[in-house]
Amino acid sequence: MHHNLRASEGSAVVGFAFVAPLLVMAFVAVLTISNIVRQETVLSAACAAAVRAASVADGNTSQGMTAAHTVLRDQGEPVNAVRISWGFPVVNGVSEIHVLAQRDVSIPWLRKTFTVSRTARAVDEKSLS
DSSP states (O other), rough: OHHHHHHHHHHHHHHHHHHHHHHHHHHHHHHHHHHHHHHHHHHHHHHHHHHHHHTTSSHHHHHOOOOOOOHHHTTTTOOOGGGEEEOOOOETTTTEEEEEEEEEEEEGGGGGEEEEEEEEEEEEEGGGG
């Protein structure tokens, strides 16, 4: 009977040896995905703040950039890692402000880097008067 107990303990160790790496991989994958979602959320907030500030300031991109940088700093993101670009299309006679924020995100364990981007747009309020 003692021999069967040792065999089942060994079987449990072998089973754990197979399952443990899968659990670790799943945990790392969840952390990586949550980090990417966080990056997207921060970029969305920065875009929204930038386009809102620029819209109220009659298309002034410097106020929009200041608003975006404030959001990024508040979230602990490096401001210089985010690329922000502006567009000012006219749609049906109304000027709009478009903001695109992009950031490269690296996943070291996959040896991959990809770009996360978010956009926001608003009507330039001076075009309404």
